[in-house]
Amino acid sequence: MSLQRKKSRVLQTTKKIGELIMAYFSQTSDAKAQGKPVAWVTVFTPVELLYAMDVYPIAPEHFGAMCSARGFILDYLQEAEREGYSQNLCSYSRCSLGYVLSGTSGLMPPPDILVTFRNSCDVYVKWWQSLHMHLGTPLFVGETPYVLTSEDLDNYVLDYVVKQLEQLVEMAEEKFGSRLDMEKLADIVRLSDKASELWLETLKLRRFRPCPLGGRDSASDIFPLVVMQGTTEAVEFYEELLEEVKQKVNMGEGVLENERFRLLFDGIWLWHAFDLIKYFEDRGAVFVYEPYSDAWAYRLDASKPLESIARKILAMGLNVDIDIRTERFSESIEEFQIDGAVLFSNRSCKTWSTPQLVTADILNKNFNVPYLLFEADMADPRQYAEAQIKNRIDAFLEVLGER
Amino acid sequence: MKIPIGIRDLCENPTEILNRYEDSGVKVIGFTCSYVPEELIISAGLQPYRITNIGANTSALTPSFVCPFASATLENIIKHEDFFSGFIVAHTCDPMWRLYDILKKKIGKPLFLLRVPHNTDNELSLDFFRMELMRFKKFLEKNFETRIDHSALFSSIELCNESRDLLKSIYVLNSGGEYKINAFDRFHLVLASMWMPKPEINTQIKALNFNNGETYGDVRLHLNGTAIYDLVLLKTIEESGGFAASDDLCTGSRYFWSNVEKSEDPISALSNRYLKRTPCPSHAPLEQRLEYINFMIEEFKVQGVLTFAEGFCDPILYDSVHIRNMLAKKGIPTMVIDYENPAQEIGRIKTRVEAFIESISG
Ligand code: SF4
Ligand code: SF4
Numbered sequence A: 001m002s003l004q005r006k007k008s009r010v011l012q013t014t015k016k017i018g019e020l021i022m023a024y025f026s027q028t029s030d031a032k033a034q035g036k037p038v039a040w041v042t043v044f045t046p047v048e049l050l051y052a053m054d055v056y057p058i059a060p061e062h063f064g065a066m067c068s069a070r071g072f073i074l075d076y077l078q079e080a081e082r083e084g085y086s087q088n089l090c091s092y093s094r095c096s097l098g099y100v101l102s103g104t105s106g107l108m109p110p111p112d113i114l115v116t117f118r119n120s121c122d123v124y125v126k127w128w129q130s131l132h133m134h135l136g137t138p139l140f141v142g143e144t145p146y147v148l149t150s151e152d153l154d155n156y157v158l159d160y161v162v163k164q165l166e167q168l169v170e171m172a173e174e175k176f177g178s179r180l181d182m183e184k185l186a187d188i189v190r191l192s193d194k195a196s197e198l199w200l201e202t203l204k205l206r207r208f209r210p211c212p213l214g215g216r217d218s219a220s221d222i223f224p225l226v227v228m229q230g231t232t233e234a235v236e237f238y239e240e241l242l243e244e245v246k247q248k249v250n251m252g253e254g255v256l257e258n259e260r261f262r263l264l265f266d267g268i269w270l271w272h273a274f275d276l277i278k279y280f281e282d283r284g285a286v287f288v289y290e291p292y293s294d295a296w297a298y299r300l301d302a303s304k305p306l307e308s309i310a311r312k313i314l315a316m317g318l319n320v321d322i323d324i325r326t327e328r329f330s331e332s333i334e335e336f337q338i339d340g341a342v343l344f345s346n347r348s349c350k351t352w353s354t355p356q357l358v359t360a361d362i363l364n365k366n367f368n369v370p371y372l373l374f375e376a377d378m379a380d381p382r383q384y385a386e387a388q389i390k391n392r393i394d395a396f397l398e399v400l401g402e403r
Numbered sequence B: 001m002k003i004p005i006g007i008r009d010l011c012e013n014p015t016e017i018l019n020r021y022e023d024s025g026v027k028v029i030g031f032t033c034s035y036v037p038e039e040l041i042i043s044a045g046l047q048p049y050r051i052t053n054i055g056a057n058t059s060a061l062t063p064s065f066v067c068p069f070a071s072a073t074l075e076n077i078i079k080h081e082d083f084f085s086g087f088i089v090a091h092t093c094d095p096m097w098r099l100y101d102i103l104k105k106k107i108g109k110p111l112f113l114l115r116v117p118h119n120t121d122n123e124l125s126l127d128f129f130r131m132e133l134m135r136f137k138k139f140l141e142k143n144f145e146t147r148i149d150h151s152a153l154f155s156s157i158e159l160c161n162e163s164r165d166l167l168k169s170i171y172v173l174n175s176g177g178e179y180k181i182n183a184f185d186r187f188h189l190v191l192a193s194m195w196m197p198k199p200e201i202n203t204q205i206k207a208l209n210f211n212n213g214e215t216y217g218d219v220r221l222h223l224n225g226t227a228i229y230d231l232v233l234l235k236t237i238e239e240s241g242g243f244a245a246s247d248d249l250c251t252g253s254r255y256f257w258s259n260v261e262k263s264e265d266p267i268s269a270l271s272n273r274y275l276k277r278t279p280c281p282s283h284a285p286l287e288q289r290l291e292y293i294n295f296m297i298e299e300f301k302v303q304g305v306l307t308f309a310e311g312f313c314d315p316i317l318y319d320s321v322h323i324r325n326m327l328a329k330k331g332i333p334t335m336v337i338d339y340e341n342p343a344q345e346i347g348r349i350k351t352r353v354e355a356f357i358e359s360i361s362g
Helices: A014-033 A047-052 A060-069 A073-081 A089-099 A123-135 A154-175 A183-207 A215-221 A225-228 A232-251 A275-282 A305-314 A322-335 A355-368 A386-402 B004-010 B016-024 B036-042 B066-079 B094-105 B123-143 B150-177 B184-193 B198-206 B231-239 B266-276 B288-297 B314-329 B342-361
Strands: A039-042 A057-058 A113-118 A139-143 A261-266 A285-289 A339-345 A370-377 B027-031 B046-050 B086-091 B111-115 B219-224 B242-247 B304-310 B333-338
Touching: A014 A057, A014 A215, A014 A225, A014 A232, A014 B266, A047 A154, A047 A183, A047 A305, A047 B016, A047 B150, A057 A060, A060 A089, A060 A225, A073 A089, A089 A123, A089 A370, A113 A123, A113 A154, A123 A139, A123 B288, A123 B314, A139 A154, A139 A275, A154 A305, A183 A215, A183 A225, A183 A232, A183 A285, A215 A225, A215 A275, A215 A285, A215 A355, A225 A232, A261 A322, A261 A386, A275 A285, A285 B123, A285 B288, A322 B094, A322 B198, A339 A355, A339 B016, A339 B288, A355 A370, A355 B027, A355 B094, A370 A386, B004 B016, B004 B184, B016 B046, B027 B036, B036 B046, B036 B123, B036 B150, B036 B266, B066 B304, B086 B094, B086 B242, B111 B123, B123 B266, B150 B184, B150 B198, B150 B266, B184 B198, B184 B231, B184 B242, B219 B288, B219 B314, B219 B342, B231 B242, B231 B342, B288 B314, B304 B314, B304 B342, B314 B333, B333 B342
Parallel strands: A039 A057, A039 A113, A113 A139, A261 A285, A261 A339, A339 A370, B027 B046, B027 B086, B086 B111, B219 B242, B219 B304, B304 B333
Antiparallel strands: none
């Protein structure tokens, strides 16, 4: 196989993510220092609502990804394991539990409230309970029932979630004495919607050949949509990103000079082995679609802020029925002209990995898309057999090359 | 006590009874979880049957790092699909939720996912669960061309209440430090209640004689976990000089501890009973679960808490840390034994159970 000679390129806008992350952490620490409440949230919680009440959200999942990417996660994982948390548990959760057990001093200021809605996984419930047991901080566990049909986004399921949002507001008002200002909420929802709109538009541009935005970009660029929804900083970031990507499309410039394979990636990225994406790129393979990147964007209606937010946290990627999910998968195959799929069977994430073989089968049988499925952990570097995985990637790309 | 031979055989091979149902033409609904109200299935003139992991290997459809119990249950559903007229899966933990996804693509029989709220101590959740039970009722009515009326529902509630009363009355024989019935036998009766027609098992239980002077291990343990169908595990405790005086399993006390209250609105009454009972480890609130374990320990004069954990069972693996921390304050020792296939690992399990019991008896 001929290796891609020219160095792969990451977008200029993507390079600003590091700064944005640091600014975000210091802003939250400043808020804490000024006596403002900080909430530890799971990533698909109504952060818009929290911002509107002047509560500052921090996402331990994001913290776990960051610790893993920057190579200092092991100490935290081991601290949690010493307390008795099994290595079989989600490594994001072990990371933040280790952080708490080792004194909660670092980038994440200690929480004043713990908020989760069970949507991505049921682990959220156990993890947030565990944080609550160690920290004694007030806990809010919300339920977002699995969306079985699109009707659930309008019927008693939606009502249930809206009412729980109201409960969360009540709890925050009571604990922090803050009031929910509906006008402020509408403004925030507008900003959040704008960021989603821009991101979705940007992702669509990946249908061009050569693909202007690769896996390393998409994996980093979702950060503002994770915890900064509803902020002007997020909107500005996505405006700039869209502009850059449009320019690339106009100039016919892609991530790779010689794009050979267009791939779908299913899973969370391996933060500790981020270079794996480059390994693909060096061999002419670019990632053009990931359900993971899609999952973060959701259009909101500022005239119905609570309902919109409720729909958003209900309809996040993994919380909708398998038929709806596979339909989206299928559409993407044509839209992005996908040659092959890479499925990451993630030991941490049982909710994602469990039905993966069944989806892979559908891709293969119905769309004749070959796939590679490999096992590792997204954040725990001890669960990663690099040489073996790279061998399998080589073999997979060879198969694609022969088609 | 002598467990009738039929019940012993059934517990060794729980699918055997499916042949009988098939011969008699009874329609059987398979369900996976104790959050599924059997009352509704019975009131539709159908036979509920709780699907187990017994007799199956883990399914090749799931990754190796997913709870082997859930995976083997999936395998059993697919293997025995022909015996059933439909399946009810409950959303409790991640693997059970995703079982529904896989089954939707792999089986042809009517399939229903019961969405059990994870925050169970909340009026909104009760209302929501009530709506879910209405949806469940409609599912049964539509797929099995029947109508579930109030009187059918009232009598099935009464029947299930009777069954729970009987199981509880046996269970409490061991309270206050008594030794009346060993756990191995007791579990036979609970499990049989999930597989046999209720009137039949109720009659058999009523005919049993509980005071026959057997002696058991004398270290009194509380058994913590999720679902255990493999009674070899219970045997192991008793052979090692222990006695599972109490438990909080969904194949144990959590199955029958509380009853459905009489009410004008039977669906609300069911919603109340099923959500307000002691929560499964996969649900919130944890404090309520810890309270229940505490209560059991006091009530049954327990000296140690043993957790049998399916490898990769997230709920238990998180909870066990807090159970240990809570009980350490009371000076009650705990041990977690995890496994993937009890039958194959029984030697190792037994060694650990023995060591735990020895450490308690000094
Ligand atoms: S990685 Fe998976 S299991 Fe862990 S928090 Fe995320 S969705 Fe849940
Ligand atoms: S043993 Fe644990 S992970 Fe397995 S099905 Fe039960 S609660 Fe879920």
